[in-house]
Amino acid sequence: xxxxxxxxxxxxxxxxxxxxxxxxxxxxxxxxxxxxxxxxxxxxxxxxxxxxxxxxxxxxxxxxxxxxxxxxxxxxxxxxxxxxxxxxxxxxxxxxxxx
Amino acid sequence: xxxxxxxxxxxxxxxxxxxxxxxxxxxxxxxxxxxxxxxxxxxxxxxxxxxxxxxxxxxxxxxxxxxxxxxxxxxxxxxxxxxxxxxxxxxxxxxxxxxxxxxxxxxxxxxxxxxxxxxxxxxxxxxxxxxxxxxxxxxxxxxxxxxxxxxxxxxxxxxxxxxxxxxxxxxxxxxxxxxxxxxxxxxxxxxxxxxxxxxxxxxxxxxxxxxxxxxxxxxxxxxxxxxxxxxxxxxxxxxxxxxxxxxxxxxxxxxxxxxxxxxxxxxxxxxxxxxxxxxxxxxxxxxxxxxxxxxxxxxxxxxxxxxxxxxxxxxxxxxxxxxxxxxxxxxxxxxxxxxxxxxxxxxxxxxxxxxxxxxxxxxxxxxxxxxxxxxxxxxxxxxxxxxxxxxxxxxxxxxxxxxxxxxxxxxxxxxxxxxxxxxxxxxxxxxxxxxxxxxxxxxxxxxxxxxxxxxxxxxxxxxxxxxxxxxxxxxxxxxxxxxxxxxxxxxxxxxxxxx
Numbered sequence: 001x002x003x004x005x006x007x008x009x010x011x012x013x014x015x016x017x018x019x020x021x022x023x024x025x026x027x028x029x030x031x032x033x034x035x036x037x038x039x040x041x042x043x044x045x046x047x048x049x050x051x052x053x054x055x056x057x058x059x060x061x062x063x064x065x066x067x068x069x070x071x072x073x074x075x076x077x078x079x080x081x082x083x084x085x086x087x088x089x090x091x092x093x094x095x096x097x098x099x
Numbered sequence: 100x101x102x103x104x105x106x107x108x109x110x111x112x113x114x115x116x117x118x119x120x121x122x123x124x125x126x127x128x129x130x131x132x133x134x135x136x137x138x139x140x141x142x143x144x145x146x147x148x149x150x151x152x153x154x155x156x157x158x159x160x161x162x163x164x165x166x167x168x169x170x171x172x173x174x175x176x177x178x179x180x181x182x183x184x185x186x187x188x189x190x191x192x193x194x195x196x197x198x199x200x201x202x203x204x205x206x207x208x209x210x211x212x213x214x215x216x217x218x219x220x221x222x223x224x225x226x227x228x229x230x231x232x233x234x235x236x237x238x239x240x241x242x243x244x245x246x247x248x249x250x251x252x253x254x255x256x257x258x259x260x261x262x263x264x265x266x267x268x269x270x271x272x273x274x275x276x277x278x279x280x281x282x283x284x285x286x287x288x289x290x291x292x293x294x295x296x297x298x299x300x301x302x303x304x305x306x307x308x309x310x311x312x313x314x315x316x317x318x319x320x321x322x323x324x325x326x327x328x329x330x331x332x333x334x335x336x337x338x339x340x341x342x343x344x345x346x347x348x349x350x351x352x353x354x355x356x357x358x359x360x361x362x363x364x365x366x367x368x369x370x371x372x373x374x375x376x377x378x379x380x381x382x383x384x385x386x387x388x389x390x391x392x393x394x395x396x397x398x399x400x401x402x403x404x405x406x407x408x409x410x411x412x413x414x415x416x417x418x419x420x421x422x423x424x425x426x427x428x429x430x431x432x433x434x435x436x437x438x439x440x441x442x443x444x445x446x447x448x449x450x451x452x453x454x455x456x457x458x459x460x461x462x463x464x465x466x467x468x469x470x471x472x473x474x475x476x477x478x479x480x481x482x483x484x485x486x487x488x489x490x491x492x493x494x495x496x497x498x499x500x501x502x503x504x505x506x507x508x509x510x511x512x513x514x515x516x517x518x519x520x521x522x523x524x525x526x527x528x529x530x531x532x533x534x535x536x537x538x539x540x541x542x543x544x545x546x547x548x549x550x551x552x553x554x555x556x557x558x559x560x561x562x563x564x565x566x567x568x569x570x571x572x573x574x575x576x577x578x579x580x581x582x583x584x585x586x587x588x589x590x591x592x593x594x595x596x597x598x
Contacts, residue, residue: 010516014509025503039503046510053514055528059547063563066570067518073574077581084585 006071220255 029036057067235242241257528544551559 007516007519010512010519014512014516017509017512018505021503021505021508025505029503036503039507043503043506043510046507050510050514050517051528055544055546057547059550060566061547061551061559061562062566065563065567069567069570069574071515071519073578077577081581081585 006068006075009075216257216259218255218257220253 028039235256238259239256240259241255243255245253245255247253527546530542530544532540534540
């Protein structure tokens with residue numbers, strides 16, 4: 001269940017970013033093809049890094065549960081403290097601003 | 100004041116605990132590393148022989164690039180992922196024989212272009228045996244093996260009969276290692292069939308056939324069918340062009356991804372559950388109005404799916420024209436390419452698809468077709484293929500090559516998402532670069548599966564428990580720190596209450 005929730009969140013964010021940047025992507029692709037090609041090389045490089053990561057993981061034979069746990073932990077660590085901090089901030093502002 | 104003192108003591112205590120945890124973590128990491136190195140050493144020595152005794156086909160990549168597949172072959176090529184089907188070969192299998200020996204058995208059906216006395220070469224890529232015994236098993240003569248490199252073996256052969264003139268003729272080559280020793284490793288990674296016999300550049304117009312072969316919805320009219328096929332064909336052509344242009348720029352995996360996308364574009368999947376227990380009628384019309392294709396799915400039960408050829412089709416076609424595959428998980432399995440054949444559908448089968456050379460194939464569900472028309476129509480559309488025919492502004496929004504900024508920005512999330520959803524623990528690392536002198540060097544580093552597939556399953560279970568255990572412990576410790584930081588120990592009781 002955790003895996004599905006995380007996957008859904010990531011897909012949502014990816015879709016939103018793609019949607020927001022799609023006009024810029026189209027502009028670059030059509031008006032600046034050489035830049036687009038350069039970006040393509042960068043993307044290929046990232047793909048290679050991704051393959052390298054999978055390859056290393058294959059030699060360590062890391063189970064899916066390990067990956068899910070790790071992703072869930074870092075998702076929690078990088079989101080919840082910030083969220084709590086902002087809620088605290090908002091409440092503090094509210095207390096200071098209220099008449 | 101007393102509370103502050105208590106809090107300070109608590110903080111100091113926490114600090115000491117953290118310090119202790121760091122030491123424990125370090126020791127665990129060191130232990131983890133030592134055990135892993137020991138495992139590698141032990142299994143590389145003790146189980147080396149076992150490693151070499153099996154054909155590992157988990158990472159088999161079914162290559163088609165050297166088959167010179169033209170646009171006209173693509174419709175027929177859309178078949179099972181593990182059973183390459185095109186105009187020249189239909190199936191290649193690798194694995195152990197019935198006796199459990201390690202035998203590479205390559206068998207395939209020649210369709211139209213493999214002529215008698217024509218020479219062919221099958222390239223086998225991977226870590227090869229130093230000595231291979233081979234035999235021409237069926238309809239193949241003059242087998243020979245050439246050792247191209249330490250990672251490539253070529254089997255050359257001559258076909259002894261014509262392909263299409265002897266429908267159903269199988270070609271089989273069997274190869275196996277001479278002896279087993281520490282050097283006997285044959286990790287098959289890639290097949291290629293090199294042949295100069297595929298010369299077709301267009302459909303067989305004399306018989307009214309068009310080979311584009313995209314199955315269309317039963318509810319589409321003729322114009323929609325033609326438009327969709329044209330669009331599909333254009334997308335396939337674009338993909339092929341893209342593949343060709345990027346061939347030297349991107350990794351082999353990217354090319355394979357493109358190929359997978361290509362297959363996805365060609366496929367049409369049908370939900371098995373919709374058809375179970377009913378008789379399906381497959382109505383199709385060839386490009387020539389004089390030839391009408393009628394065939395029936397005689398049975399789709401929980402176990403079998405059969406296609407029956409009508410007398411009319413037998414007279415008109417008289418050959419093998421369908422490929423039926425089913426899908427139980429991620430990949431399509433099984434392929435039969437003739438009428439009057441059945442395919443076993445296991446209870447896990449969710450979808451099946453039919454690939455055919457001929458356009459305009461209509462599939463309707465007998466009896467209750469009308470009641471589930473919309474559902475079938477929805478299923479018959481492949482989301483990977485755009486069904487729009489007009490020029491839209493949004494058609495220019497593409498995430499395919501060349502690259503886009505969104506691809507870079509979303510790459511970390513995409514990687515994490517891939518890790519969660521489609522993590523493949525058997526990924527080879529392909530590389531390709533140009534040496535001084537413009538010589539192209541390419542190869543790959545085998546994945547860890549070459550090792551782990553031969554490790555005792557109990558050891559793997561223990562390893563998984565160990566890894567997940569260490570990870571869980573580490574996460575628990577750090578989770579404590581994270582939650583503690585959320586609490587913000589510098590806040591006084593009044594601060595918290597005020598919030």
